[in-house]
Amino acid sequence: MSQRTALYKKHQESDAKLVDFAGWDMPIHYGSQLNEHKQVRADAGMFDVSHMVILDLEGDDAKAFLQHLLANDVEKISQQTGKALYSCMLNHDGKVIDDLIVYYLADNFYRIVVNAGTRAKDIAWMQQQLGDYQATLTEREDWSMIAVQGPNARDKACSVLSTDEAEQAKALKIFVGASIGDYFIARTGYTGEDGFEIMVNNQQVAELWDQLLAAGVKPIGLGARDTLRLEAGMNLYGTDMDETTSPLISGLTWTVAWQPKSRDFIGRAALEQEKAEGVQQKFVGLVLEDRGVLRGHQTVITATGVEGKITSGTFSPSLGRAIALARVPADIGDTCKVAIRNRHLTAKVVKPQFVRHGKSCL
Numbered sequence: 001m002s003q004r005t006a007l008y009k010k011h012q013e014s015d016a017k018l019v020d021f022a023g024w025d026m027p028i029h030y031g032s033q034l035n036e037h038k039q040v041r042a043d044a045g046m047f048d049v050s051h052m053v054i055l056d057l058e059g060d061d062a063k064a065f066l067q068h069l070l071a072n073d074v075e076k077i078s079q080q081t082g083k084a085l086y087s088c089m090l091n092h093d094g095k096v097i098d099d100l101i102v103y104y105l106a107d108n109f110y111r112i113v114v115n116a117g118t119r120a121k122d123i124a125w126m127q128q129q130l131g132d133y134q135a136t137l138t139e140r141e142d143w144s145m146i147a148v149q150g151p152n153a154r155d156k157a158c159s160v161l162s163t164d165e166a167e168q169a170k171a172l173k174i175f176v177g178a179s180i181g182d183y184f185i186a187r188t189g190y191t192g193e194d195g196f197e198i199m200v201n202n203q204q205v206a207e208l209w210d211q212l213l214a215a216g217v218k219p220i221g222l223g224a225r226d227t228l229r230l231e232a233g234m235n236l237y238g239t240d241m242d243e244t245t246s247p248l249i250s251g252l253t254w255t256v257a258w259q260p261k262s263r264d265f266i267g268r269a270a271l272e273q274e275k276a277e278g279v280q281q282k283f284v285g286l287v288l289e290d291r292g293v294l295r296g297h298q299t300v301i302t303a304t305g306v307e308g309k310i311t312s313g314t315f316s317p318s319l320g321r322a323i324a325l326a327r328v329p330a331d332i333g334d335t336c337k338v339a340i341r342n343r344h345l346t347a348k349v350v351k352p353q354f355v356r357h358g359k360s361c362l
Contacts, residue, residue, distance in 0.1 A: 005050035006144045006202040010209050014219050021222060022117035024051040029221035036224035037317045040191055041358045044150035044157075045220035046212050051116040054143050054199060055123070058109050059135030066102060066110060069129055071247060071265055073257035077104040084175045084188055087255055088247045089122070090267030094274060096241045096250065098122050101188065103177050108135075111177075111184070113145075115237050129266065143184075144205035146198050148217055149228075151358060153195035154187075160211040169196065183208075190225065192232025192356045227314050230323065233285060233353030233361075239296060240283075240311040240325055248274055249327055251283030251352050279330060285352040286310065286324040286338065287362065290345040294324035294338060301337040301344060302329055310338065318355045319362070325352050 002025045011018060016027035027048065029036060039045045057066070066074045072087035083104050089097045098118045103111040114122045126137055148157045158166035165181045172178060177186030184199040200208055213219070226236070233251075235241055241250035248256070248271060256271060257263070288294055294313030301307055308328030316323045324347075328336070337344040353361045
């Protein structure tokens with residue numbers, strides 16, 4: 001039986017179409033995925049992301065442990081309380097176990113958010129790597145999370161907070177979180193729009209949901225969340241990268257902190273070898289020039305005849321064109337062909353980012 005978040009009844013009240021997602025009953029849409037997508041791009045929408053896994057890491061060795069565990073370097077965020085860092089967590093072969101966000105709350109206290117579908121293996125891996133490090137990992141199953149996203153998201157979210165809480169929330173810079181009243185509010189998201197991700201106790205989340213509804217924030221399902229994140233060029237674990245791919249061929253080289261050279265993070269030796277041998281593939285965006293729809297697993301054919309694969313594809317509601325993320329040969333040119341139903345259709349090769357803050361990046 002699928003698990004249910006503390007907002008399950010609220011989804012039912014809003015006539016959500018519920019589907020199984022990573023073992024959870026989650027709303028795919030509330031009537032129209034297209035309208036929900038446009039709502040977030042134009043105004044404000046909210047997503048129940050309580051299926052995501054919130055972990056608190058505490059102890060004297062918390063920082064040292066994360067410097068070993070993650071490909072990115074938590075030293076980057078150690079100067080500002082609440083600062084967030086996006087990173088991959090790799091295995092010893094340099095392949096991606098998961099991608100995550102970690103918040104610096106104190107030298108001995110970090111908050112980590114990982115994906116729902118990788119919960120069991122992530123926690124098992126972290127516990128295994130903890131070894132002799134003086135730190136403990138605690139899952140915050142008592143918390144839920146709502147993402148409020150869109151150009152008006154911050155203003156509408158702040159309207160349901162007290163005056164003091166609203167002032168603190170409005171002062172948050174991008175990729176920073178803080179404990180504010182009963183909430184942990186972070187200026188983060190997965191849509192390419194501004195907004196907050198708000199963590200709150202399971203017993204209080206339904207009240208917050210209703211307050212946001214009354215403030216004009218519309219509920220948005222996971223269907224629109226996927227088209228929004230793809231337009232923003234944001235990777236989805238299990239689709240765009242997994243334990244068979246390294247960050248170097250997944251558009252995530254920027255998340256690997258090579259300096260200082262003395263930091264021996266898990267997977268470093270394998271990545272250095274891959275880099276030294278010459279990375280053979282790269283991660284790109286595709287925009288279909290012909291009529292059709294791009295989907296995951298479709299074959300990409302380059303001018304030299306060497307093939308690549310689409311990892312994520314959709315029809316972009318914001319652009320009115322088919323777009324995709326793809327892993328392709330490193331020497332791909334400005335255009336390629338995509339095999340769709342026995343046809344080879346032309347696609348333009350672009351940077352893997354299509355829409356940000358409601359505007360085209362093409």
